[in-house]
Amino acid sequence: MFMAVVGLGVLALHLYLWKRLVRDTTRTARARRIGTVVLGVFALLAVAALVLPRFVGIAAAEWFAWPGYLWLAVFFYLLLLLAVLELPRLALRKWTKPNGETDESRRLFLARAAGVVAGAASASIVGAGTVSALGPPAVKRVAVPIGGLAPGLRGFRIAVVSDIHLGPLMGRAHTERIVRMINETQPDLVAMVGDLADGTVAELGGAAAPLGDLEAPTYFVTGNHEYYSGYQPWITELERLGLNYLHNENTQIVHNATAFTLAGVTDVTGKTFDDGPDMKKALADKAGATVLLAHQPVQVEQAAHLGVDLQLSGHTHGGQLWPFHYVVRAAQPAVSGLSKVDNTWLYVTNGAGTWGPPVRVGAAPDISVVELTPGA
Structure with a gap:
């Protein structure tokens, strides 16, 4: 029951990632659909890694535990970094306030820049952390x-x-x-x-x-x-x-x-x-x-x-x-x-x-x- 509640919480927090990494960074419906599907797959893998092993057994869980758990770590650091980046985003809110095409371009630029920074930093942190965890104690x-x-x-x-x-x-x-x-x-x-x-x-x-x-x-x-x-x-x-x-x-x-x-x-x-x-x-x-x-x-x-x-x-x-x-x-x-x-x-x-x-x-x-x- 506890892990099921955690799984639902993980799914809910993915909505925030969708807003910041998909909705705010895309202009076309096609790009938004692709981003939504990719993020949705990762979200389901994370929940599966948390909830399913005790129901399907260790051997079956190996197939989704690796990608699911690794994404869970990336997901955590994405949340953390994007939350920190909310502060400069709020500070620049007037600069990106929509009143024309130029302002919309600025908003899109800042959203994409935040996504790239958070994504690159999260991947680097998790990569180094994986090497540490899997190396000899x-x-x-x-x-x-x-x-x-x-x-x-x-x-x-x-x-x-x-x-x-x-x-x-x-x-x-x-x-x-x-x-x-x-x-x-x-x-x-x-x-x-x-x-x-x-x-x-x-x-x-x-x-x-x-x-x-x-x-x-x-x-x-x-x-x-x-x-x-x-x-x-x-x-x-x-x-x-x-x-x-x-x-x-x-x-x-x-x-x-x-x-x-x-x-x-x-x-x-x-x-x-x-x-x-x-x-x-x-x-x-x-x-x-x-x-x-x-x-x-x-x-x-x-x-x-x-x-x-x-x-x-x-x-x-x-x-x-x-x-x-x-x-x-x-x-x-x-x-x-x-x-x-x-x-x-x-x-x-x-x-x-x-x-x-x-x-x-x-x-x-x-x-x-x-x-x-x-x-x-």
Whole structure:
């Protein structure tokens, strides 16, 4: 239902694009008809990419997901740039006020100029963002000082990966590259913090299979998209591949004869599926330093109250498409990187994949290696 509403909104906003890019820039009925048909086809592709995959399946969705999602990104930046260009358009309104053929020519010139500027800029932004999204994730390394960390845990490294988003756009090769890059960092532990796939195990189990080749012990928790894709079958499949599920629970990670508590909670979306997070249960009987896996950064508020030393999260994609960073920041305590809430460190990875358009602007994909160090 939500995606259907979004689809209707996308169609409605295409009317604005039609006014600015077709009606205002054409003189003949034939040119207007051609522009209307082209824009209409793109609008339908965008809505199809948003709404249809869950009804027609991943294999069928591949045919329209690529053009639909890429157009959705271009559409977003066209809207943004044309909205900004409304200001000079209004300022020049008197200059283009119709009182003769010359004034009409000026109006047409300005409309076409705005269309060309917005179109060229949008295509350039989306092109660069596509290269960023589809290229190899950056490997980020960050040291986190943990008060009271046992000496034997100094330098313990956790590879953090999130938001892989297997689906009609990204498949097995995407997973293989991520697994290879993680193994090359030689971490002591791998933490997967949600949103592995946008589809069922039957559709995408083969694409996820390379996760079984992760060399370090790997622990995972659910993200919101697991609940949209059938979370229980995915949990069963990942456990079959040798990954360890932390379902509102914790375990002791032993290293150099010392240990710390690794805990994990389900995503807040799980409440709708009778599988909500229970942080008190997850942190029961914790001992020593405590690292928590929680998909959404917003869960850090309770974690800080319960004395967690470090929370590892994803979900935000780092904003994915600027300026969505500001929208995400309104809903989450952090968008990307390392920050602190009270005495609890929060690290948010940008994630290794994308949701929707395979485009990242101002938020390159990453795999993060978090190194524990002693702190005050």
